[in-house]
Amino acid sequence: MIRRFTLSLFFSCLILIVVGCSPNQAVDEKQATGSGTLEQETILGLVTSDNWEEAKLKLLKPEFKNIEDYNEILAYVDARNDYENEKVSGKISYEPIVMKLNSIDLDTYDGKLKEEITAFKGELNDEKNEYYESFYAKKREEGEQKQKELDKIYKRVSEEDKLKESLKNKDYNEIASLLVRKMDYDVESKMLYYFAMSEVSRKEGDSDMMMYYLQSIPIAYEGEFSDLFLKTKLKIQSKDKWIEAERDMVRHRAEVEKMFSRVPPAIGMTASEVRESSWGGPDKINKTTYEFGVHEQWVYSNYRYVYLEEGIVITIQE
Structure with a gap:
């Protein structure tokens, strides 16, 4: 009798254990199977509603980092967030956004957002190309207009005759305008240009610029107009002082050249x-x-x- 009761109690407990454990085990299995699903649905919902900023903030939280295709989704959301914010400001920095999209390998990525990412990337590239075409077209137009103005200013029947006439009349503004385009390849034109600009500065009462242009003509220079240059310079100060001023100018120009010889900015610099x-x-x-x-x-x-x-x-x- 006791033995029968014991066996009955044993089987009753066994049934209770099996029945009692099965629901919890099913819940555990369901949670294991659905890990990250809720978070992914949340992100996809935010993407569908174009809520890029909130999607990005959520993706940076630890519980969202286990979703499927996390890196690709984060790169896309990050790029779209930048684009939408900058579009509002009216100035879009296309290159950083394109770089983020290019980090997604669309040949290997086959997630739910592939079509959307591909379409946006194509639209962005078209928009970027249109922007740069417009930008450079505007710059070309400005350059052509400036060149037309310069051609109109410097168009001369005979520049040599004009120069001689201007020297005779001491029209130093005209002399400077005639020589400004020749001074880079003709030393005599450069020296005469400096002298003309010194006279223009003197008449305008700008003694600093007058001295600057005269210092640019070496005291030892020997050319067609060297007598005129020297006579004018010695009326202002002695030869020794001009030599000292020239040395100061040479040192200053060396410092400027050193500054401009530095390398341009490069990717990776601080x-x-x-x-x-x-x-x-x-x-x-x-x-x-x-x-x-x-x-x-x-x-x-x-x-x-x-x-x-x-x-x-x-x-x-x-």
């Missing part, structure tokens, strides 16, 4: 290295701070830009 480059410091810095880091756009003259992420150069636009 911010301090860019400042020490031939471009020097920027005219303006546009800084954007995100949760994941700092993006900077350094603006230089002549439409030159340097882009930095966390103080490191990633793109250079000239």
